[in-house]
Amino acid sequence: ETGVTQSPTHLIKTRGQQVTLRCSSQSGHNTVSWYQQALGQGPQFIFQYYREEENGRGNFPPRFSGLQFPNYSSELNVNALELDDSALYLCASSSTDSLPDEQYFGPGTRLTVT
């Protein structure tokens, strides 16, 4: 069974640029959630996708957007990058067949905005 994978591992961008982060969910999982984790803090929920539609959103501006594909993989897009967007971005997958709060996290993408 393949776990959650994310790419790239690290990324450096300049303020104002756009970035796309990718996530492959665990086999058999149909739901993908994205979280932002600043240094020394717990992860903060960005949004969730289920069956290719956004299924809930946290307190993040519209410049954070996402997609889920038919194979349940997902992308997180961030436009007009700001310095405060520097963080670890985590993708988590889950299944409607398992415990609702049991999510499987990937290793994350470390984004640095300069």
Next chain:
Amino acid sequence: LAKTTQPISMDSYEGQEVNITCSHNNIATNDYITWYQQFPSQGPRFIIQGYKTKVTNEVASLFIPADRKSSTLSLPRVSLSDTAVYYCLIFSGGYNKLIFGAGTRLAVHP
């Protein structure tokens, strides 16, 4: 939404039992208590979930008193590899949004 309070940090030694207590005074009737573990440079990992009394799995035990206003994660005989951040979460159902606090940084010493 129920707010959780847990110690910022704890220290222990190899072989000891570690108990991390989380307070959640305004937990709702349908809420579950969930704990996650996060190692440096990794995503969080689900440890255990419970509703009341005691739950045990191969990794930990979770003790929940009758009033459910607190819960205690118990790690038996910790090793250096248990050094991590431990998050207590209250899950209110609906879509699978997890709300993390700052967590408890556990340091296990030789």
